Amino acid sequence: MRFTLVSNEDDDRPVYITGNFNNWKPRDLKFKMFKTGQNTYAIDIDDDKLPFEIEYKFTRGGWENVEIDESGNISHNRKTVKSHETVDTVEKWRVNWGPFKEEFFPTVEIISEKFYIPQLNRTRKIWALLPYNYHQTNKNYPVLYLQDAQNLFNEGSDFGNWEIDKKMSILAEYGRGDVIIIAIENGREDRIKEYVLNSDSITDHAEGKKYIRFLADTLKPYVDSVYRTKPEREFTGIGGSSLGGLISIYSGFLYPEVYSKLLIFSPSLWINPENNFPQMNFGNPYDIKVYMYGGEMEGAEMTERIELFEKTMEGWEGAHSMQFEFRISINPEGKHQEFHWSQEFPQAVEWLFYNTQDDPRELAERAQLEKNDSQQS
Numbered sequence: 001m002r003f004t005l006v007s008n009e010d011d012d013r014p015v016y017i018t019g020n021f022n023n024w025k026p027r028d029l030k031f032k033m034f035k036t037g038q039n040t041y042a043i044d045i046d047d048d049k050l051p052f053e054i055e056y057k058f059t060r061g062g063w064e065n066v067e068i069d070e071s072g073n074i075s076h077n078r079k080t081v082k083s084h085e086t087v088d089t090v091e092k093w094r095v096n097w098g099p100f101k102e103e104f105f106p107t108v109e110i111i112s113e114k115f116y117i118p119q120l121n122r123t124r125k126i127w128a129l130l131p132y133n134y135h136q137t138n139k140n141y142p143v144l145y146l147q148d149a150q151n152l153f154n155e156g157s158d159f160g161n162w163e164i165d166k167k168m169s170i171l172a173e174y175g176r177g178d179v180i181i182i183a184i185e186n187g188r189e190d191r192i193k194e195y196v197l198n199s200d201s202i203t204d205h206a207e208g209k210k211y212i213r214f215l216a217d218t219l220k221p222y223v224d225s226v227y228r229t230k231p232e233r234e235f236t237g238i239g240g241s242s243l244g245g246l247i248s249i250y251s252g253f254l255y256p257e258v259y260s261k262l263l264i265f266s267p268s269l270w271i272n273p274e275n276n277f278p279q280m281n282f283g284n285p286y287d288i289k290v291y292m293y294g295g296e297m298e299g300a301e302m303t304e305r306i307e308l309f310e311k312t313m314e315g316w317e318g319a320h321s322m323q324f325e326f327r328i329s330i331n332p333e334g335k336h337q338e339f340h341w342s343q344e345f346p347q348a349v350e351w352l353f354y355n356t357q358d359d360p361r362e363l364a365e366r367a368q369l370e371k372n373d374s375q376q377s
Contacts, residue, residue, distance in 0.1 A: 001047055002085040005058055007039040009092055013065065015041045019056030019077075021049055026059040026066070033058075047082060054080050058090055064097040064343055072099045074173060097170050097346065104132050104169035104177065108153070111182075111226075118218060119210040120194070122187070125149070126219070128227065129165060129181040132172055140228045141180045142235035142353055144263065145215060147195070147244030149183035151338055160338040167346045176350050182223055184215070186244070195243040196271060197250055208247055209254075216255045233286075237352055239263025241341050246271060253278045256286040256322070261352040264292045265341045266334075269305040275312040287323040291348040293341070295334020303330050327351050 003017055015033045022028050033041035055077045059066045069075045070091035080086050106129040114123035127149055131141060146152060146164075153165045164181060171177040187194050190207070197208040215238070224231040238248045238259045245267035252262045269275070292309070294302045306328060313324050329347070334340040 001050060001082060002042060002044050003033070003056075004036075004085065004087045005033060005041045006087070006089045007041070007093075008070075008089060010039065011060065011093055013060040013093075016059050016061060017043055017045075017056055018059060019054060020051060021045070021054065021056070026063050027061045050082050052082050054082065056080075058088070060093050062343075063347065064094060066094050068092050068094055072101075096343065097167060100166040100169050101173060102169075104172040106130055106132055106165055106168045106172075106177070106181070107134055108165065111223075115219070117211075117214045119214045120190075120207060122190070124187065125185045127183040127185075128223070129153070129168060129183065130227070131177050131180070132169070134180075134228075138228070139178070140230045141178055142237070143180045143182060143220075143223065143227075143229050144237045144239065144261070144349070144353070145182045145184065145220070146238075146263075147184060147186060147240030147247060148191075149185040152183050160342075162338055162342040162345055164342075164345060167342065167349075171346050171349060174350075176346075176354060179349060179353055180223075180227060180229060182219070184219070192243065195247040197247075200271070202271060208250060211247065212251045212254055215251060216258045220258065233258055233260045235260075235353075237261030237263060239265070239291075239348075241265035241267075241338075242336065243268045243271075249277060252288060252290075256288060260286070260288055262288065262290045262292075263348050263352060264290060265344060265348075266294050266298055266302065266336050267292070267306075267309075269309055270301065273305070275309055285323060287325065289325045289327075289352055291327045291329070291352055293329045293331070293334075293344045293348065295331045295336065295340055297332075297334055298336045302336075306330070 005015060016027055017031050017033060018024050018026050018028060022031055031043065033043040036042045057067060057077055067075050067090045072092060078088060109128045109130065111126040111128050113125050115126045116123050151159055152162045154161060168177050192203050193205050193207045194211040195208060196203060196206045198206050223229060236259050238251050239245065239262060240248045245264040246269065248262055248264060249267060252259045292306055294306045296303055310326050310328060317323055329344060331340060
């Protein structure tokens with residue numbers, strides 16, 4: 001069967017087709033289309049590789065670069081039945097998740113310019129990013145605690161930022177934005193001390209255990225008292241990148257009764273090469289979801305350490321009271337940069353906080369149905 005695509009936008013990026021025939025992989029080289037003319041592409045797929053009822057979409061190599069309609073809105077999954085040929089037109093394409101719609105941007109509040117940390121006897125600026133319609137609802141929300149707030153959404157960071165405000169607007173547009181994010185600024189000159197547990201070659205005065213206690217014993221109770229949260233562990237996550245990812249692993253393992261979801265990007269696992277993290281021996285088993293991302297351009301050891309970490313944690317199952325559910329994402333072009341963590345963020349949030357049986361590619365269909373229902377009511 002031949003699929004033909006006409007793009008109404010000039011764009012030199014390669015085009016892929018994805019659907020229920022390739023597990024919705026958006027950059028599957030086996031389903032890369034070939035150029036047949038100006039802004040025209042095609043691909044021939046063997047009939048035996050296609051179901052009779054076909055659902056599909058076109059991308060420029062990722063869900064951050066998927067097709068959208070002429071107004072910049074989510075486009076439906078395309079549907080057809082097995083035949084000789086289809087001819088489709090794409091009006092526009094997302095570029096790095098954009099365009100972003102201001103009406104879906106989260107409400108950003110400063111919890112405190114100088115939130116007191118009794119465990120460390122110092123203060124810290126802490127932010128809350130609330131769902132765009134938080135103040136128009138009475139709902140309670142899950143919460144994600146993130147490290148290094150300076151690099152998460154504000155302009156002016158030396159290293160760029162994750163643009164989580166923009167990325168949450170995309171998730172909200174897809175019906176996946178109902179998460180409160182608590183962003184904790186790092187301690188600047190104290191950052192390394194606060195993000196590691198043991199004094200070694202990287203620091204002589206590790207304060208990670210005190211910082212972890214602050215998050216679980218002081219900050220979380222305060223957040224739960226001020227905002228409409230779902231305080232239970234199954235609705236609470238923690239995460240970060242680099243050293244922020246490392247301290248988030250420790251937080252999850254030392255406080256499994258608090259966190260059930262870990263968002264770990266490019267973690268500094270080299271600090272603990274033996275993976276001898278605190279092992280959770282509790283009477284009741286804990287299940288933990290771990291979304292772990294790394295880039296192959298970060299150095300050969302990054303992806304190797306991530307794979308070793310997963311194997312080590314799987315080895316703990318059975319011997320200790322825990323059950324891990326992993327999603328490992330390796331970007332062949334990924335570097336140790338905020339830009340790449342920004343690209344990965346929406347997929348990580350979606351997988352951690354929503355039904356794992358929901359394919360992310362079904363979001364457009366669901367979001368449109370919910371929109372139609374609300375208009376009819």
